[in-house]
Amino acid sequence: MGRVKLQIKRIENTANRQVTFSKRRNGLIKKAYELSVLCDVDVAVIMFSPAGRLSLFSGNKxxxxxxxxxxxxxxxxxxxxxxxxxxxxxxxxxxxxxxxxxxxxxxxxxxxxxxxxxxxxxxxxxxxxxxxxxxxxxxxxxxSKMTTLHGVELHEQILEETLNRLHIRKVHLLDAILVH
Missing domain, CATH: 1.20.5 (Single alpha-helices involved in coiled-coils or other helix-helix interfaces)
Incomplete structure (x- = not known):
């Protein structure tokens, strides 16, 4: 399927006109950017939307x-x-x-x-x-999922660290109980 050739005239439907403006504005800004980069030229684009909003683009300057x-x-x-x-x-x-x-x-x-x-x-x-x-x-x-020695040792190390932290916490709680 090819593109439909648009007749160049004002779009009567306001919503369609705004959508077309937005898409073509982005395309125009993209082309201006490409021109400024590829050819190292100063480009300035100033546009006002149908709603009166300002759109600006400039290259390096x-x-x-x-x-x-x-x-x-x-x-x-x-x-x-x-x-x-x-x-x-x-x-x-x-x-x-x-x-x-x-x-x-x-x-x-x-x-x-x-x-x-x-x-x-x-x-x-x-x-x-x-x-x-x-x-x-x-x-x-x-x-049964622990199939390597390294995996088993890693699990053992983590469990030992957790057990040590649990022991330290237990001692801390016992001290707190004895103080009160």
Missing amino acids: SIEDILTRYVNLSRRERGRLHNEEFLRSIADKLKGETNQMFQAMSPLSADFEHVKKIRQEIVNGESQMEEVKNRLRIYEGDL
């Missing part, structure tokens, strides 16, 4: 730097866009919106760090629980 470079070109080199003040105002507005986005994201990044720490604690807890389960299997161990 910031969008502001690329726009400033463009504004500083001579009129002949620049081509069709001639309004420097307009471009400067856009660059200033983008700087402001970028700063607002980073400020809005800073609490999110703190939350993200907190979530990362919690996830790490969960992973640590799960590994400790797995270790405890493995130790418990030794106590419940089926002797």
Whole structure:
């Protein structure tokens, strides 16, 4: 099955239009990234979604730097866009919106760090629980499954360590009872 050739015209259904925008925006940004890496060029992409949300992409340099470079070109080199003040105002507005986005994201990044720490604690807890389960299997161990001398010696060592800890705990409890 091949792809259906889409007629290039405005998509009337709002939901379909938003989905198409999202997919094509990601594709366009991916292509811009590839172009910037493969050809070592400065690329800036500025898009506004149908809902008015800003999407930005720039390669190695910031969008502001690329726009400033463009504004500083001579009129002949620049081509069709001639309004420097307009471009400067856009660059200033983008700087402001970028700063607002980073400020809005800073609490999110703190939350993200907190979530990362919690996830790490969960992973640590799960590994400790797995270790405890493995130790418990030794106590419940089926002797017929111990087929090597090394395995039997390992089980014996673990049981002896546990017996020693149990003995120390018993002595500690006896001392506590005698003191009271």
